[in-house]
Amino acid sequence: MNRHQKRMNELLSLLDSGHKDPHVKFKLVAAIYKGNRNLAYGFNSFKTDPMQARYSYNYNTQTGTPKEKTIKRYAGRSIPQRVECMHAEVSALKNALKKYGLDEIEGSTIYVARKLKDGSIGNAKPCKVCQIPLKLFKIKSVYYTDDDSTFTCEEIND
Numbered sequence: 747m748n749r750h751q752k753r754m755n756e757l758l759s760l761l762d763s764g765h766k767d768p769h770v771k772f773k774l775v776a777a778i779y780k781g782n783r784n785l786a787y788g789f790n791s792f793k794t795d796p797m798q799a800r801y802s803y804n805y806n807t808q809t810g811t812p813k814e815k816t817i818k819r820y821a822g823r824s825i826p827q828r829v830e831c832m833h834a835e836v837s838a839l840k841n842a843l844k845k846y847g848l849d850e851i852e853g854s855t856i857y858v859a860r861k862l863k864d865g866s867i868g869n870a871k872p873c874k875v876c877q878i879p880l881k882l883f884k885i886k887s888v889y890y891t892d893d894d895s896t897f898t899c900e901e902i903n904d
């Protein structure tokens with residue numbers, strides 16, 4: 747078993763023991779590693795998050811294309827729509843930023859694992875919105891679970 751498989755297995759068991767939000771439809775966990783060092787973990791959450799919203803309100807989560815209508819009318823005023831639930835990748839990034847500088851986060855690897863309600867493993871490829879901060883903060887590559895208990899690696903910043 748290589749270290750990537752080992753880390754994935756750790757994340758999958760962490761989903762069973764460490765995921766505290768009962769409201770999510772499916773559980774996701776992300777971990778950021780620099781070399782052998784774990785910088786942070788993060789979970790998806792039903793709670794909304796301003797950093798997630800910062801990237802989400804401009805982009806469609808599914809396609810990554812800019813939204814045409816980000817402005818909502820409220821009480822006669824136009825206000826930007828800035829509400830988005832926390833995704834595991836952004837949560838891990840925020841937790842890493844609490845403890846480490848940009849230079850330490852640069853070049854790191856993020857692992858993302860997903861389990862469905864029935865306990866089966868699901869595809870955890872970061873959505874187009876999460877790919878924006880991962881690229882901005884110079885995360886090097888991402889490993890994510892597939893539907894069939896394997897995982898995939900993709901380069902984010904070469």
Ligand SMILES: [Zn+2]
Nearest residue numbers: 833872873876
């Ligand atoms: Zn996302």
